[in-house]
Amino acid sequence: MSKIRRSERLIDMTFYLLERPNTLISLSNFVERYDSAKSSISEDIGIIRRTFMMRGIGMLETLPGAGGGVLYTPGISKDESQKFLNDIKNEIAQIDRILPGGYLYLSDLLTNPEILKTIGRMIATQYADSSIDVVMTVATKGIPIAQSVANYLNVPFVIVRRDSKITEGSTISVNYASESSDRIQKMELSKRSLKAGSNVLVVDDFMKGGGTIIGMKSLIEEFDANYIGATVFVENSTTSNNVSENSITSMFKVNEIDPNKKSVSIDEGNFIENTNFNYFE
CATH class of the missing domain: 3.40.50.2020 (Rossmann fold)
Structure with a gap:
């Protein structure tokens, strides 16, 4: 996917995560998908995590290490x-x-x-x-x-x-x-x-x-x-x-x-x- 604006990236990333519950997704996958820096992707994940928690959508975890990534766990308040x-x-x-x-x-x-x-x-x-x-x-x-x-x-x-x-x-x-x-x-x-x-x-x-x-x-x-x-x-x-x-x-x-x-x-x-x-x- 070619580089897109941040607002569009946040929407697409959110949809991507919601479609893949309980699936570990590497940060490099998002870096390549959006042609963006890893630091920018990390900031986006932080925004989505806070929104998910505030709206009772579920938990978004970032797991460190070579085998780490992002894991979305659906939930309800x-x-x-x-x-x-x-x-x-x-x-x-x-x-x-x-x-x-x-x-x-x-x-x-x-x-x-x-x-x-x-x-x-x-x-x-x-x-x-x-x-x-x-x-x-x-x-x-x-x-x-x-x-x-x-x-x-x-x-x-x-x-x-x-x-x-x-x-x-x-x-x-x-x-x-x-x-x-x-x-x-x-x-x-x-x-x-x-x-x-x-x-x-x-x-x-x-x-x-x-x-x-x-x-x-x-x-x-x-x-x-x-x-x-x-x-x-x-x-x-x-x-x-x-x-x-x-x-x-x-x-x-x-x-x-x-x-x-x-x-x-x-x-x-x-x-x-x-x-x-x-x-x-």
Whole structure:
């Protein structure tokens, strides 16, 4: 790229960094890209770093040495997270979300790009210092969340399925107790999907009893990988024991759904208390 004005360089550099989260970028890359002195690039990085911190966009680190460079870690502030939780809690509590059988309609929220981006930033913030290698979810409604989190962490995501797909090749499977059907079910994952020793983060949209999360934890162990933790969008109040025992975080907790009274009792989950925001504030 030919030499450009500083204002243009700052815009392009910011976009370049935002598109490459958790990727170490050498200073020489920017020097060559903008045909600018290393000292000028360092000043620009300082400006971007302060702006990222002030606006709650994330952390920009400069790592010294021959193998060093610039590393952008996406994040979100505690205040912005709290505002999101307050707004979405009120939205979930709307009585027209109650479905037959005592379920809640959440699909519109989990297909909204802005909501998904915020969920992804929040979960990425929670696990910013956990060296996550892979994000895992179960088909199908957890996929948008997994994709958003994986994008901010800049890692692959894998999808656990309950039935075999010929395109997956050979698989590893485990049996687990399903909280929705009160019977034993099977989940499986392609042998090529997960490497031994990988640090795995589990995400999902709704957790009723915790059986699916525990099943994925068992599956991770079958791959000789490391279960780091799990974060779900909404949990049912009946999961209290499983939450503490299996490092499960929830953004919202449904206490009661009463189709007859047309009422939904919902609280915030334990996301705020389980997340260290100091890194981004």
